[in-house]
Amino acid sequence: MAKVAVKKKAAEPKARKKQTKGMIVLTVIFSVVSVFYVMPVFVVFMNSFKTNSGIARNLYAFPNEETFNKLANYIKGMTFANYPFYKAAFWSLFITVGGVVLILFCTSMCAWYLQRSNTIICKIIYILCIFSMVVPFQMVMYPLSKTADTLHLDTPWGILVMYLGFGAGLAVFMFSGFVKSIPLEIEEAADVDGAGPLRTYFQVVLPIMKPTLISVAILETMWIWNDYLLPYLVLKKGVYRTIPIHMQYLNGSYGQSDNGAIMALVVLSILPIVVFYFACQKYIIEGVVSGAVKG
Amino acid sequence: MFKKANRKLYALIFVLPTFAAFIIGFIYPFAKGIQLSFFKFRRLNKLTFVGLDNYKEAFQDKSFLASFWFTLMFVVVSVILINLIAFFVAYGLTIGIRGSNIFRTVFFMPNLVGGIILGYIWHQIFDAILRNFDKPSLVTNTSMGFWGLIILMCWQQAGYMMIIYIAGFQSVPGDLYEAAKIDGANRRQLLTNVTLPMMMPSITICTFLTLTNSFKLFDQNLALTAGAPYNVDKGLWTTRMMALNIYEVFYGEGSNAKGVGQAEGVIFFLIVVAISLVQLFLTRRKEVQA
Numbered sequence: 001m002a003k004v005a006v007k008k009k010a011a012e013p014k015a016r017k018k019q020t021k022g023m024i025v026l027t028v029i030f031s032v033v034s035v036f037y038v039m040p041v042f043v044v045f046m047n048s049f050k051t052n053s054g055i056a057r058n059l060y061a062f063p064n065e066e067t068f069n070k071l072a073n074y075i076k077g078m079t080f081a082n083y084p085f086y087k088a089a090f091w092s093l094f095i096t097v098g099g100v101v102l103i104l105f106c107t108s109m110c111a112w113y114l115q116r117s118n119t120i121i122c123k124i125i126y127i128l129c130i131f132s133m134v135v136p137f138q139m140v141m142y143p144l145s146k147t148a149d150t151l152h153l154d155t156p157w158g159i160l161v162m163y164l165g166f167g168a169g170l171a172v173f174m175f176s177g178f179v180k181s182i183p184l185e186i187e188e189a190a191d192v193d194g195a196g197p198l199r200t201y202f203q204v205v206l207p208i209m210k211p212t213l214i215s216v217a218i219l220e221t222m223w224i225w226n227d228y229l230l231p232y233l234v235l236k237k238g239v240y241r242t243i244p245i246h247m248q249y250l251n252g253s254y255g256q257s258d259n260g261a262i263m264a265l266v267v268l269s270i271l272p273i274v275v276f277y278f279a280c281q282k283y284i285i286e287g288v289v290s291g292a293v294k295g
Numbered sequence: 296m297f298k299k300a301n302r303k304l305y306a307l308i309f310v311l312p313t314f315a316a317f318i319i320g321f322i323y324p325f326a327k328g329i330q331l332s333f334f335k336f337r338r339l340n341k342l343t344f345v346g347l348d349n350y351k352e353a354f355q356d357k358s359f360l361a362s363f364w365f366t367l368m369f370v371v372v373s374v375i376l377i378n379l380i381a382f383f384v385a386y387g388l389t390i391g392i393r394g395s396n397i398f399r400t401v402f403f404m405p406n407l408v409g410g411i412i413l414g415y416i417w418h419q420i421f422d423a424i425l426r427n428f429d430k431p432s433l434v435t436n437t438s439m440g441f442w443g444l445i446i447l448m449c450w451q452q453a454g455y456m457m458i459i460y461i462a463g464f465q466s467v468p469g470d471l472y473e474a475a476k477i478d479g480a481n482r483r484q485l486l487t488n489v490t491l492p493m494m495m496p497s498i499t500i501c502t503f504l505t506l507t508n509s510f511k512l513f514d515q516n517l518a519l520t521a522g523a524p525y526n527v528d529k530g531l532w533t534t535r536m537m538a539l540n541i542y543e544v545f546y547g548e549g550s551n552a553k554g555v556g557q558a559e560g561v562i563f564f565l566i567v568v569a570i571s572l573v574q575l576f577l578t579r580r581k582e583v584q585a
Contacts, residue, residue: 138538292459
């Protein structure tokens with residue numbers, strides 16, 4: 001794949017560059033576009049405090065005395081529609097954290113062994129991993145959900161195996177790319193000092209891989225947290241739900257149509273992501289770039 | 296590192312967990328999927344071999360063909376729009392205007408939210424606007440559904456591609472511009488002869504990503520229109536994309552043609568692979584080395 005050098009400080013304007021007329025116009029245009037960009041999310045936020053009749057009358061009106069619903073939508077949303085929201089949020093968090101940790105741990109070890117051992121079998125596994133990234137989920141979804149049923153992987157614990165298997169492609173690929181750039185001498189030195197492969201891996205290789213670990217963690221987090229179809233097909237219906245499954249249930253025809261409560265839940269689902277984004281924006285953007293460059 | 300004697304032992308420790316999960320989560324379902332596409336079945340315990348019949352049926356299935364054309368149209372429009380927008384926004388954000396970082400933060404944000412939630416949000420937004428103008432709602436009008444989906448995808452994906460283009464712009468060495476300026480190049484020549492060739496790797500990546508993302512789109516399609524409206528005359532859901540259509544063949548009401556669904560899945564897979572390969576080959580030829 002082609003190489004794009006990634007600079008550490010992305011898009012940092014060179015210390016107070018003189019603003020020409022064209023640049024000022026551009027700033028104004030971007031500002032207007034930015035307002036439109038956050039508008040949909042803001043509208044939902046605003047409406048999450050309105051009564052249903054207020055929402056139906058005018059989506060774009062600010063809440064007034066008559067339509068202001070205080071936190072009623074949030075309170076209702078918590079236990080709304082025969083599945084409490086906090087349970088869905090908990091399972092989402094559990095599956096995301098568990099899946100990402102499992103993927104990081106297992107695939108980084110796997111990628112290192114594949115690269116360093118480099119037998120024919122290793123090469124075949126590596127190529128299969130790359131191949132798996134192209135395959136659309138709909139091609140494997142039916143046999144995959146049946147396999148999960150047969151092996152009783154229809155729980156939030158079992159689904160972690162599915163995520164490890166289906167997410168392995170990208171992770172192994174990214175880790176392999178990085179392992180190739182680690183000079184062999186470092187590991188040979190550890191070997192001479194008498195460290196076995198396990199010790200070499202955990203004390204020498206793993207710390208060096210930190211930037212890639214973060215990138216892979218970000219990409220896999222964004223994928224698993226927002227994933228809908230895989231958990232929907234695999235998890236036991238009605239017993240376990242993640243946030244996307246719950247939202248689609250409410251949105252679909254079978255859910256009770258209570259827009260106020262749904263919007264309150266939308267706000268609650270977006271909030272942790274926004275906090276996460278502001279906390280590690282730098283890593284997210286680096287992760288996206290390095291994932292794309294290698295993908 | 297790995298000596299012959301203990302190679303197998305360490306393979307067990309290092310590779311086996313991932314490889315076992317990879318077999319369960321990918322290799323076995325993939326192989327089974329190809330096998331099932333040659334069988335007729337409702338449940339896995341009763342398979343009847345039918346050869347290529349499922350494929351023949353898939354190509355005669357008008358909802359499959361309609362979803363193919365709808366997807367193709369969507370892919371063409373969205374790939375062009377997303378890349379154009381992302382490219383120029385990235386250009387604007389790398390010439391050093393005030394607030395570049397804030398704009399970048401804002402434009403990327405929609406990518407963190409899942410497709411299901413985005414679909415719901417935009418459904419509400421569009422319907423409220425359309426109601427204001429006394430226009431038909433999103434789910435009763437095919438072209439509204441199409442453009443709604445395009446707007447949603449541009450809004451979401453442009454920020455992602457912008458990040459990659461920004462990295463591309465920043466990797467163009469400044470001395471190339473200076474050398475070109477000394478040779479008397481004007482602004483347009485700078486763009487076409489320096490920037491564009493140097494940006495080809497980024498353009499390849501972004502086209503590749505938008506192409507496959509748009510082709511495989513499922514969540515947003517499901518949450519925004521779910522395929523509605525239904526055209527009674529043709530007997531078709533008019534805004535169903537391929538992924539959603541395959542899903543409906545498998546799990547929709549009264550579905551009993553699971554073999555056909557699997558065959559459509561295999562065709563879908565082959566199309567995605569073919570397009571990716573062709574596109575990669577075409578744009579790669581234009582890349583240059585700095």
